[in-house]
Amino acid sequence: MCRHFAYLGDEESIGRLLVEPPHGLYRQSWAPRRQRYGTVNADGFGVGWYAPGDPAPARYRRAGPIWADLSFADLARVVRTRALLAAVRDATLAGADAEAAAAPFASGRWLFSHNGAVAGWPDALAEVSRALPPRDLLALEARNDSALVWALALARLRAGDDPGQALGDTVLDVASAAPGSRLNLLLTDGETITATAWGDTLWYLAEPGRRAVVASEPYDDDPRWLTVPDRTLVSASREDVLLTPLKDLAEDLAPAPNEEPRT
Numbered sequence: 327m328c329r330h331f332a333y334l335g336d337e338e339s340i341g342r343l344l345v346e347p348p349h350g351l352y353r354q355s356w357a358p359r360r361q362r363y364g365t366v367n368a369d370g371f372g373v374g375w376y377a378p379g380d381p382a383p384a385r386y387r388r389a390g391p392i393w394a395d396l397s398f399a400d401l402a403r404v405v406r407t408r409a410l411l412a413a414v415r416d417a418t419l420a421g422a423d424a425e426a427a428a429a430p431f432a433s434g435r436w437l438f439s440h441n442g443a444v445a446g447w448p449d450a451l452a453e454v455s456r457a458l459p460p461r462d463l464l465a466l467e468a469r470n471d472s473a474l475v476w477a478l479a480l481a482r483l484r485a486g487d488d489p490g491q492a493l494g495d496t497v498l499d500v501a502s503a504a505p506g507s508r509l510n511l512l513l514t515d516g517e518t519i520t521a522t523a524w525g526d527t528l529w530y531l532a533e534p535g536r537r538a539v540v541a542s543e544p545y546d547d548d549p550r551w552l553t554v555p556d557r558t559l560v561s562a563s564r565e566d567v568l569l570t571p572l573k574d575l576a577e578d579l580a581p582a583p584n585e586e587p588r589t
Contacts, residue, residue, distance in 0.1 A: 328542070329354040329367055330413035330429065330439040330512050332519045334564050335537025340373060341402035344412055347545035355392045355414040360527045360543040363443075363508070367391075367414035370428035373398075374437040375407040376516035381435045383411075383516065389424040409516040411437040418443045418471065427468035431476045435515045438479065440472035441526055441542055442508030447471045450504035454478065475500060479511065489513055489520035494559050494572055497522050512540065521560040522572065528554040530567055538562040 331351045333343055345352040349359060355367045372387035388395050392414055413429035429439035444451060451474060455463065458477055466473045475496060482492035497509045501524065508525030521528060521540045531539040531551050540562055544551040554560055559570040 328364075328413055328415050328429070328439070328441040329358055329361065330411070330441050330510075331539070331541040331545070332411045332439075332512050332514050332521070333537065333539050334409050334514070334517070334519060334562070335533075335539075337406050337408050339403060339406050340375060340410065340412075341399075343410060344373070345399070345402050348547075349543070350545040351412055351414055351541075352392055354543065354545075358543060362526055364416040367416045369417035370415040370425060371395075371398075371413065372415075372425070372428040372430050373402075373410065373412040374430040374432060375405065375411075376409040377407065381516065383409075383430075383432060383435070383437050385430060385432055385437075387425040387428045387430075389428065409514060411439060411512060411514050413439040413441070413512075418447070423468035423470065427470050427473070429472065431467060431473060433480055436480070436483065437514050438476045439512040440475050441510040441512070442524070444471035444475065444500060444509075445504045445506040447504070448474075450507075451500065454499055454503045457481070475509070475511070479513070489515070489518065490559055490561050490570070493520050493522050494570075497524050497572060510542070517563065519560070519562040521554075521562075523554040523556050523558045523560070524572065525556065528558075528560070530554060530560060530562065532562070532567045534565055536564070538564055538567055540567075 368391035370389045371392040374383045374385045376383050411430045430437040479496040493511050510526045511522045513520045519540050557572045561568045
């Protein structure tokens with residue numbers, strides 16, 4: 327389906343994070359090692375990064391394969407950042423949205439990516455989408471499942487949910503409406519990384535006080551990479567990484583025996 331990657335840590339060039347590693351996201355666009363669905367991620371790519379003193383990230387997105395974009399190679403060599411989210415895309419369905427369909431999606435300080443697919447799209451999410459204000463639906467960047475999943479998560483963030491609750495609740499709602507969906511979500515504000523493992527591979531590498539990386543698969547053979555169990559929420563900062571089973575969130579949302587259901 328896709329491969330994605332988020333980084334918090336010491337300042338590095340985009341190229342050092344994505345292009346130079348022997349199995350980095352750049353190479354994963356044509357030779358992923360652990361991708362379960364699809365083999366080549368050539369239907370677009372995107373990079374979002376944070377510059378010092380500016381909470382709103384910059385983005386560079388294209389509709390074609392990352393290896394064919396010579397401008398990206400030049401940009402990646404010189405642009406440096408302490409926080410980044412990037413993705414390469416294998417489209418589930420062909421569409422006409424070009425680079426607008428490529429992650430990362432953005433709003434304010436947030437960057438977001440979805441690795442997976444919503445089963446039964448678009449019919450399966452017809453009811454779930456009714457929870458969104460009409461303006462949010464009209465403002466979708468693209469007509470694909472990832473853009474709608476982002477809108478659902480963003481609505482929760484705007485309502486005041488913390489990132490973990492926003493992604494966890496979104497995954498549970500979408501999975502309930504569309505069983506069999508693959509919902510590996512990735513979110514950052516430049517200070518934290520929040521992710522879900524739901525149906526596809528996810529790994530993390532942590533060096534407390536220096537860096538945290540969350541990615542679809544390792545970019546090298548460092549033995550410190552750890553796999554994230556399926557149906558798990560990841561909350562990472564430069565200091566630590568916390569894993570929470572998503573089933574615990576489901577239990578938290580369930581009403582107690584004598585409690586009125588939440589609305």
